[in-house]
Amino acid sequence: MIAAVSHIDLQTVTYALAAVGLPLVGAVINLLLPGRSGKLSGWISTLAVLLSAALASLVFGRVWNHDALHVQQLWFTIGNTPVNAGVLLNNLSVFMLLLVTVIALPVHLYSTAYIKPEEQNRYFTYLSFFCFSMLALVLVDSMVLLYAFWELVGFSSYLLIGFWFMRDSAVQANKKAFIMNRIGDIGLLSAIIILFTQYHTFDLVQLFGANGLIFKSTIQNGMWIASTGQLPEVWQYVAFAGIFLAVAAKSAQFPLHTWLPDAMEGPTSVSALIHAATMVAAGVFLLGRVYPMFNDVELNVLAIIGCFTAFLAATIALTQNDLKRILAYSTISQLGYMIMAMGINAYASSLFHLATHAFFKCLLFLCAGVIIHEVHHIKEEHQLDIDAQDINNMGGLRKKMPLTFIATLIGCLALVGLPFTSGYLSKDGILIQAFEWAEGKALWFKIIPVGIFITSGITAFYVARLIFKVFFGDLKLKEILPNVNLHISDGSWSFRIPLIFLSICSLFPLFSFNPFSYEHAWLFEGFKAGNYIGGQSIYHQFIPISISVLSVLIAYWAFAVYLKQRKLVLSPDTFLFKLSYNQWYIDAFYKQVIVKAILLLSHALYWFDRTVIDGFIQLLQQITLFLSGLAAWTDRYLVDGALNLITLLVKGIGNFFRGFQSGRVQYYLFSMLAAVLAVFIIKLLI
Amino acid sequence: MVTIMFYLMAVIALGSALYVAGSSNLVRSVFMFFITLFALAGLYVLSLADFVAVTQVVVYVGGILVLILFAFMLSGRENLEGAKQEQNRLLSVSKLPAILLAVAFFIVLTNIFLKARPDDGGWIRQAIAEQNVMTPKNISINSLGVNLMTNYLLPFEAISILLLMALVGSAHLSRKEDTA
Amino acid sequence: MIITLTHYLLVSAGLFSIGIYIVLSKQNSIQVLIGVEMMLNAAILNLVAFGKFDKVNNAGQTFALFAIVLAAASTAVALAIVLNVYRRHQTIDPGKINQLKD
Numbered sequence: 005m006i007a008a009v010s011h012i013d014l015q016t017v018t019y020a021l022a023a024v025g026l027p028l029v030g031a032v033i034n035l036l037l038p039g040r041s042g043k044l045s046g047w048i049s050t051l052a053v054l055l056s057a058a059l060a061s062l063v064f065g066r067v068w069n070h071d072a073l074h075v076q077q078l079w080f081t082i083g084n085t086p087v088n089a090g091v092l093l094n095n096l097s098v099f100m101l102l103l104v105t106v107i108a109l110p111v112h113l114y115s116t117a118y119i120k121p122e123e124q125n126r127y128f129t130y131l132s133f134f135c136f137s138m139l140a141l142v143l144v145d146s147m148v149l150l151y152a153f154w155e156l157v158g159f160s161s162y163l164l165i166g167f168w169f170m171r172d173s174a175v176q177a178n179k180k181a182f183i184m185n186r187i188g189d190i191g192l193l194s195a196i197i198i199l200f201t202q203y204h205t206f207d208l209v210q211l212f213g214a215n216g217l218i219f220k221s222t223i224q225n226g227m228w229i230a231s232t233g234q235l236p237e238v239w240q241y242v243a244f245a246g247i248f249l250a251v252a253a254k255s256a257q258f259p260l261h262t263w264l265p266d267a268m269e270g271p272t273s274v275s276a277l278i279h280a281a282t283m284v285a286a287g288v289f290l291l292g293r294v295y296p297m298f299n300d301v302e303l304n305v306l307a308i309i310g311c312f313t314a315f316l317a318a319t320i321a322l323t324q325n326d327l328k329r330i331l332a333y334s335t336i337s338q339l340g341y342m343i344m345a346m347g348i349n350a351y352a353s354s355l356f357h358l359a360t361h362a363f364f365k366c367l368l369f370l371c372a373g374v375i376i377h378e379v380h381h382i383k384e385e386h387q388l389d390i391d392a393q394d395i396n397n398m399g400g401l402r403k404k405m406p407l408t409f410i411a412t413l414i415g416c417l418a419l420v421g422l423p424f425t426s427g428y429l430s431k432d433g434i435l436i437q438a439f440e441w442a443e444g445k446a447l448w449f450k451i452i453p454v455g456i457f458i459t460s461g462i463t464a465f466y467v468a469r470l471i472f473k474v475f476f477g478d479l480k481l482k483e484i485l486p487n488v489n490l491h492i493s494d495g496s497w498s499f500r501i502p503l504i505f506l507s508i509c510s511l512f513p514l515f516s517f518n519p520f521s522y523e524h525a526w527l528f529e530g531f532k533a534g535n536y537i538g539g540q541s542i543y544h545q546f547i548p549i550s551i552s553v554l555s556v557l558i559a560y561w562a563f564a565v566y567l568k569q570r571k572l573v574l575s576p577d578t579f580l581f582k583l584s585y586n587q588w589y590i591d592a593f594y595k596q597v598i599v600k601a602i603l604l605l606s607h608a609l610y611w612f613d614r615t616v617i618d619g620f621i622q623l624l625q626q627i628t629l630f631l632s633g634l635a636a637w638t639d640r641y642l643v644d645g646a647l648n649l650i651t652l653l654v655k656g657i658g659n660f661f662r663g664f665q666s667g668r669v670q671y672y673l674f675s676m677l678a679a680v681l682a683v684f685i686i687k688l689l690i
Numbered sequence: 691m692v693t694i695m696f697y698l699m700a701v702i703a704l705g706s707a708l709y710v711a712g713s714s715n716l717v718r719s720v721f722m723f724f725i726t727l728f729a730l731a732g733l734y735v736l737s738l739a740d741f742v743a744v745t746q747v748v749v750y751v752g753g754i755l756v757l758i759l760f761a762f763m764l765s766g767r768e769n770l771e772g773a774k775q776e777q778n779r780l781l782s783v784s785k786l787p788a789i790l791l792a793v794a795f796f797i798v799l800t801n802i803f804l805k806a807r808p809d810d811g812g813w814i815r816q817a818i819a820e821q822n823v824m825t826p827k828n829i830s831i832n833s834l835g836v837n838l839m840t841n842y843l844l845p846f847e848a849i850s851i852l853l854l855m856a857l858v859g860s861a862h863l864s865r866k867e868d869t870a
Numbered sequence: 871m872i873i874t875l876t877h878y879l880l881v882s883a884g885l886f887s888i889g890i891y892i893v894l895s896k897q898n899s900i901q902v903l904i905g906v907e908m909m910l911n912a913a914i915l916n917l918v919a920f921g922k923f924d925k926v927n928n929a930g931q932t933f934a935l936f937a938i939v940l941a942a943a944s945t946a947v948a949l950a951i952v953l954n955v956y957r958r959h960q961t962i963d964p965g966k967i968n969q970l971k972d
Contacts, residue, residue: 667971788894796887856943863950
């Protein structure tokens, strides 16, 4: 049943569906093109995304801060339950729609130059398919469809991480990513099933809307009571656990975060789009969708996990040498910020940070891609045996790649959250709200804001370390090739335009006309709760100033350490350094405990299958062979034997009587006469 | 008188026949057969068939036995020597079936004769009644000759043809082979 | 005692049996021939014995004559055969000439 909608609304919905469908068309066209089409497939996909972005902005303009549009149709019926498929266009949906398409556009442009032409066909098929899945994910209105596109997004990520499948490390990475995502999918599916059992519907509006079923349900006396039924209270927590697993898997939170650093095996443009800006944000998006169902305890859990993950990832990023891995851990850390923000009831700030993070993280990854591209050229040209992504091989690139330097600098400033950048608005908003949230609660709750504060300091350090090691100082490659003139530049216009565009977006004017107050950002105003009272506590002034000052001091400290060669903070032999360098040994722990256990189980099952089941079949086989041997013996000796016996008997009798034909005349005569005599005797006697 | 002659002839015949049977030497058996045949001729005479007796002596003894004698005497020594190497025992096991059979035959035949009692029954009595019995005073040869030419002419001619055939046959059978 | 027909028949029976014995048990073909002759003679004696009682037709004696003649002819042919057998098998032992066996 289609709800009664006006003409304009129907058009909007059509535009939204077209925005979703265009990348799919691009993917199908690229699929059908022969492999040697090269750059053509790139332009097709880019065109599709461009149109999609245009449509998305149109839809955004019509729906933002207006009434939500919800259109659905009956998909199928099972028993008494109808399952509908439809589109929900509210603030969250159109915001994500616009964000994804706008981020995808520079990435597509960049990819046309970054990926080799002979691989572009396959690459753009996958990338367009990903865009389609992600856009569909944000628009659907039913939990079932949400799950379907959630899985498709994970699948596209798998395809793209393992794009260069000839490398074994890439194959291992995409397997790991897919399996961890699967764990999350199990959680999501369980949560959907539990919600359906309780509320008998999959529809997002019915469940989580303003007058939704969730709002009308309560927990009393250990029972979870809703208008459509009741369950024991524990199921509500199980559903939360399922959602949390899904979010942790997709958004790389502890304990399911280890796949994201390995996912850097994929092309850098993929890392920029998927693993920085969009897919990993899907977890936060899911939280945004199902936000009404969480109670205080669950929100606290989210806050704790988010804060811990942010801290964990930041400490690891301090000692990494691979450029992309530093950025990956930075992503995990910032996602932790977003999850924590959801946990402390800063719903609007969380989504605001999602948007700003998307821009500056994508920018940082694209810059990293340019740098790696250039170093890789040198490596291939001079046949060196170096890791093109190792920051220890770089240095002093500021003069050779000025545009990249400026773009990276802007992105890093936004990441740290210094004023005049968009990051300042979103990040400080989270910090302030964290302190406000801990106000009036027990002392334990203060750990969260303090932890986040410290993490921001650590963020400043590793960001500064990155900048100083890559762009300042002397080019380490010159020590390997002293006599060669190393040619490094900014790259073609396909590289420069996306960088310029994203740099502009990372500055404050896109989001707010007031560079210092986050509350006036239009994004924040679109999402804030109805009962939000802003600008009250002293935290609003204290926190931004203190964090900015602290960040600058820490940056100077990093400058001193890395450029002036003063003593390092921790030598590589200390325990803390090792802990950080080895990612807190979490990955090693998983490998030893979980992976080994599962491999052991699989070996055991294999042994069982081989020995017991096949053994049983072998036993049957032996029995059959034995029986057949027995039958053969019986046939040969008993049946044939009986026959042989008869023939022997006949032969014996024949031979016996043959003896009478001895050929001797006198014997013949004798027998004749004996016969005659016998006749006579008989005649006589009778 | 006749009785004594009969018993004498009978004993001589049977005795020589037994000797023939018992001897493994061919020459001796042939010559004893002579004697048997003579004794038989004597018995024929006693049975008032004098022509038959003479024919017997002439044809049988003088023809057949002489033929046999010539046949084996002209055929070489191997036969004689082969005959000497056999067992001369009269009662050997290999001859037992033959003895048994001969005795059995004798018993059966005797039984038949004794039971049938030809003297008393049938056409013998009738022949005696009609005086159809040969007497010593008859000259049998006259009637023999007449009967041979009238009553038994067909068998007579047939026998002559048979003799011819036998002659030709035996001559052909005993011809010398061209190849050795 | 008067010599009756039966006496003659007994003698003939004896001769016949002896003739059978000779035929069955001798290992020399010519002795076998003699046995056959003896059997024939026994039969002829029988004929002659009965021939006493037929003065008119002389059937007995005539038949005896014919029998003697036939015996002679058969003996002649038999001897020729024995000669051939001797040429072929180099022996006249009837027990050794057994090529008609199975």
